[in-house]
Amino acid sequence: MKKYEIRDPIHGFITFNELERDIINHPAFQRLRRIKQLSLTNMVYPGAQHTRFEHSLGVMHLASRMFDNIVLREGEYLKNELNYNDGGLQRVRELLRLAALLHDIGHAPFSHPAEELMPIKNENNRYDHEDYSAAIIKYIFNDVIDNHPCNCNYNFKAEDIADFFSGKIPKESKDLLWKDLISSQLDADRADYLLRDSYYIGANYGIFDLNRLLVTITIRHSEIKEGYVLGFERGGFHSAEALIIARLMMFTQVYFHKTRRAYDIHIREVLKELYKQETGEECFPEPTSKENIEKYLSWDDWKVNGLIQKGEGGEHAKRILERNHYRKFDETEEIASEEEVEAIYRLHKHLQENDIISEIDESKKSWYKPESEEIILFDKKTGKEKLLNDASHIVKELCEKTGRVRLYIDEKDREKAEELKKEI
Amino acid sequence: MSHLDFFSDDKLLFLRYLIKENQIKNSDGLGRTAIMKLIFLLQEGKGLPVGYDFRLYSYGPYDSEVLQDLEFLRNFGFLTEETVHEERYQWKKYYPSESKSEIDENSSLLNGNKGEIDNLIEKYGNKKSRELELFATTLFVMKEKRGCDTDADSIKKIVSEIKPKYNEVEINQAYSTMRAEFSAVCN
Numbered sequence: 001m002k003k004y005e006i007r008d009p010i011h012g013f014i015t016f017n018e019l020e021r022d023i024i025n026h027p028a029f030q031r032l033r034r035i036k037q038l039s040l041t042n043m044v045y046p047g048a049q050h051t052r053f054e055h056s057l058g059v060m061h062l063a064s065r066m067f068d069n070i071v072l073r074e075g076e077y078l079k080n081e082l083n084y085n086d087g088g089l090q091r092v093r094e095l096l097r098l099a100a101l102l103h104d105i106g107h108a109p110f111s112h113p114a115e116e117l118m119p120i121k122n123e124n125n126r127y128d129h130e131d132y133s134a135a136i137i138k139y140i141f142n143d144v145i146d147n148h149p150c151n152c153n154y155n156f157k158a159e160d161i162a163d164f165f166s167g168k169i170p171k172e173s174k175d176l177l178w179k180d181l182i183s184s185q186l187d188a189d190r191a192d193y194l195l196r197d198s199y200y201i202g203a204n205y206g207i208f209d210l211n212r213l214l215v216t217i218t219i220r221h222s223e224i225k226e227g228y229v230l231g232f233e234r235g236g237f238h239s240a241e242a243l244i245i246a247r248l249m250m251f252t253q254v255y256f257h258k259t260r261r262a263y264d265i266h267i268r269e270v271l272k273e274l275y276k277q278e279t280g281e282e283c284f285p286e287p288t289s290k291e292n293i294e295k296y297l298s299w300d301d302w303k304v305n306g307l308i309q310k311g312e313g314g315e316h317a318k319r320i321l322e323r324n325h326y327r328k329f330d331e332t333e334e335i336a337s338e339e340e341v342e343a344i345y346r347l348h349k350h351l352q353e354n355d356i357i358s359e360i361d362e363s364k365k366s367w368y369k370p371e372s373e374e375i376i377l378f379d380k381k382t383g384k385e386k387l388l389n390d391a392s393h394i395v396k397e398l399c400e401k402t403g404r405v406r407l408y409i410d411e412k413d414r415e416k417a418e419e420l421k422k423e424i
Numbered sequence: 425m426s427h428l429d430f431f432s433d434d435k436l437l438f439l440r441y442l443i444k445e446n447q448i449k450n451s452d453g454l455g456r457t458a459i460m461k462l463i464f465l466l467q468e469g470k471g472l473p474v475g476y477d478f479r480l481y482s483y484g485p486y487d488s489e490v491l492q493d494l495e496f497l498r499n500f501g502f503l504t505e506e507t508v509h510e511e512r513y514q515w516k517k518y519y520p521s522e523s524k525s526e527i528d529e530n531s532s533l534l535n536g537n538k539g540e541i542d543n544l545i546e547k548y549g550n551k552k553s554r555e556l557e558l559f560a561t562t563l564f565v566m567k568e569k570r571g572c573d574t575d576a577d578s579i580k581k582i583v584s585e586i587k588p589k590y591n592e593v594e595i596n597q598a599y600s601t602m603r604a605e606f607s608a609v610c611n
Contacts, residue, residue, distance in 0.1 A: 081588070082588070122473075123473035123475065124434075124473055124474070124475025125475055125477050128477075166479075167477075167478070167479025167480050168480065168568060169480060169564075169565060169568055169569075169582060169586070172585075173582055173585035173586045174482075174585055174586070174588075176480060176481055176482040176586060177482040179481055179482070180481070180482075183479075221589060222483070223510070223512060223513050224457075224513050224515055225457065225483040226457055226483055226484065226553060226554055226557035227481065227482045227483025227484060227557070227587070228482045228483070229482070229483060335499065336500075338500055338501070374488075374491065382512075383512055384512045384513060385512065385513045386513065386514065387514075390507070390514060403496070403499055403500070
């Protein structure tokens with residue numbers, strides 16, 4: 001099979017085959033060039049101009065590097081415990097690469113802030129970008145994948161890849177194991193975006209020892225999680241620790257940066273206004289038909305920016321054009337007390353009752369919030385296992401610093417807001 | 425949204441109630457895996473609109489938001505934790521905090537569903553997480569294959585492929601238990 005390569009600032013050269021090339025060249029994938037990875041973070045860090053396109057290539061590359069390292073060192077374990085043979089491993093490697101390549105294909109313009117426009121899926125949940133990714137693979141990429149001459153050896157269907165995101169049972173049930181490589185606390189997605197985002201914003205917060213991580217990643221049956229999981233060997237303790245620290249630093253310094261979060265509010269409101277104006281609808285169409293998916297895919301950052309440039313999008317669009325964002329008025333500590341949280345909500349209510357624009361932002365609602373970590377360290381000699389949180393005091397301490405709440409106001413109201421604050 | 429919603433989100437109240445009821449009925453705390461699987465059984469088996477988004481992994485139905493919510497409640501002092509040391513690993517048990525054990529049981533999720541929660545806790549709250557994991561995976565497969573003309577043996581075969589560490593007797597038992605308990609959603 002012919003190989004192609006593309007230069008990447010994070011990983012050097014990324015190679016891909018003909019099937020992957022045809023997916024990359026598809027207009028639905030090229031759309032990712034028009035969706036910035038970090039939304040309007042460039043209003044704070046001007047270098048943050050990179051897109052979901054190069055990130056997707058990076059995740060494909062890293063997922064297969066992780067896979068290859070695991071197979072190299074745990075090949076016998078995979079064959080004996082999970083009945084993989086060489087052909088099966090080759091098949092799942094390609095399946096994993098395609099899932100990694102397409103994992104972000106369902107992002108809306110400006111990524112996460114647009115998720116509030118996604119329709120309701122069931123009683124308490126909205127669809128998310130992974131649901132759209134699964135639908136795009138199923139309805140748009142089925143022809144490219146199912147009928148590609150390079151797929152004749154593997155014979156998998158687009159739906160097999162979509163199952164990685166939709167949470168369904170894959171055709172080969174044991175393949176569920178590999179889902180951790182694109183959807184867990186130590187996945188290729190996270191490893192790529194930390195390094196890539198750091199590089200483009202021009203900071204070193206997200207740097208960790210990728211090469212050490214790659215040679216200590218392993219697979220074992222975990223009694224803690226009652227299933228096969230990806231984890232680290234004991235020797236990878238410090239690289240795993242560094243990954244978590246990098247992620248927490250990126251969260252506090254970049255993803256939950258006070259000004260970046262203000263622009264999340266503005267672009268969210270712009271998207272709501274523009275989408276209603278252009279389609280007459282409040283929400284994106286459900287990811288349940290090809291027709292709906294084609295409508296969804298017609299929206300990207302360029303379309304939104306074009307409308308903003310024409311003067312559409314209302315007051316919030318004007319704020320983006322003039323870099324006149326809402327300003328932080330108050331915030332709790334990183335580990336907020338119940339009293340602090342109550343005080344900030346009381347202030348929020350008081351401001352609103354006095355006709356002051358007031359927006360609350362909670363770190364627990366941020367897409368990039370640090371999750372409760374469940375990374376497992378395995379000691380192959382003793383057969384023991386331990387959660388990284390229990391093994392590392394640093395990680396345990398840092399993971400608790402995620403309860404911050406902020407309050408934003410329009411800067412012109414600051415004086416009046418200060419007066420009102422004194423009243424309570 | 426008032427400040428009360430920050431702590432009185434339906435899911436958070438539900439989690440606290442689940443853990444509190446288990447302590448009352450079984451005089452014990454609950455581990456993360458057990459909590460994850462009990463919520464899955466209540467949401468997907470009994471139809472309680474809890475609002476988590478479970479997806480299948482090799483370690484069964486899972487939503488990382490459950491763990492975030494547990495940590496959130498612990499950070500704000502609504503739950504306490506205790507480390508349990510086993511021979512080859514350790515795990516955490518969650519208990520309701522003594523100083524913050526009052527729960528507003530009139531929330532839309534708890535109101536009208538307490539009977540189902542109590543009943544499930546009584547039957548399954550004292551099961552080992554290993555058993556609950558198999559129950560949840562079996563229910564997931566049964567629900568997904570519903571209407572696909574999949575017979576019992578095919579369902580057990582899929583469960584066995586996902587969970588090769590369980591033997592045939594355990595899988596048969598789990599299938600029968602889930603079939604009897606959740607027949608309404610599996611047919």
